[in-house]
Amino acid sequence: MKRLAIALLTLPFLCASAFAQSGGNLKVFISVDMEGITGVVNWEDVSRAGKDYDRFRRIMTEEVNAAIEGAVAAGATEIVVRDSHGSARNVLPDLLDPSARLIRDWSGGPKVMMEGIDESFDAAVFIGYHAKAGTPDALLEHTSSGDVTDFSINGISMPEAGYNALIAGYYDVPVVFAAGDKALCEQVEGLLGDVETVAVKEGIGAAALTLHPEMSHERIRAGVERALSNLDRFEPFKLDTPYTLVLKLKTEESVYRGSFFPGAERTGDWELTYSSDDFLEVMYAFGAMRR
Incomplete structure (x- = not known):
């Protein structure tokens, strides 16, 4: 009985060690937002x-x-973190786990x-994400x-x-984990x-019922390890081509300006449509049309 207990306790370590010894590489991409x-x-x-703000930068990190x-517990050999909120300079580099590398600021590209994501990654993880614009009982909900x-x-x-999962899917990378408010989940x-x-919190109108940060850490750590230890469960998120974007905006000025983007068509009062077989082209158009 004692030997069985020891074996069960050491099994996760042995699995990760066996993965590393087999020469396998597990490369993980983490995109982190802040509202969630x-x-x-x-x-x-x-x-x-x-x-x-500084307090929540620390909690974000x-x-x-x-x-x-x-990810490391699941055998990850390479981890890239993409700071993707606001200025993209929120994660505290000196407090970031040294197992990972960090991408800061905006490149100007469509991703x-x-x-930073490409076909070399095995999985994508979302941290601090939020629900889309107009979602009831969601915290700081918006879309872009x-x-x-x-x-x-x-x-x-x-x-x-x-749409970030579709970008991952463009490179055949599955999204395996997401953390944020209940509505986002x-x-x-x-x-x-x-x-x-x-779900690290739940919206109550403009208020929130939230976990203690340490409890969130425990659940995120366990959830990411569980997901990455069972990659066969997941498939990249893809849709049939062509990709047709319908973008609804809040003001006439925005729609009018966006309608001049090559290929954009005004299809409603405050609505623009754009189609392409290449999803990165769609994302580039989205960035230009919403400005």
Whole structure:
């Protein structure tokens, strides 16, 4: 009985060791936003001018570290973190787990929150994500910018997690884990199906019922490890081509300006449509049309 207990306790370590010894490489991409971080309830919490911004930068970094720890426990040999909120200079580099490398600031390319991902990665993880614009009982819900009221591809309305999953799918990389508020988790599960999620808080109007940060860390760490230890469960998120983007904006000025992008068509009062067989072209168009 004692030998059995010892064997069970050492099994996770042996599995990770066996993976490394077999010469396998597990490369993980982590995209981190801020509105879905534990405790964040107000725009001031995620804005540089906010009095609690530095506190939530630290909590954001700690949640990323929890994901990194889970990835390492699952045998990850290379981890890249993409800071993808606001200035893209929020994660604290000196407090980031040294097992990972960090991408900061914006490149100007179409991958935006997924900058750095390519076909060499085995899995993608989302931390601190939020629900799409107009979602009830969601914290700081929006889609890309305050001017966007809806983003849909081939008739499917989706949050940032949706189109970022399509960018990952462009490179045949599955999204295996997402953490954010409860509404975000429900939207990700509805789009991607069998994906690990952790809800770190739940919206109550403009307020939130939130976990303690340490509890969020534990659940994120365990969820990421579980997901990466069972990669066969997941498939890249893809849709049939052509990709048809229907973008709804908040003002006449925005729609009028966006309508001049080559290939864009005004298809409603405050609605633009754009189609392409290349999803990165769609994302480039989206970035130009929403400005």
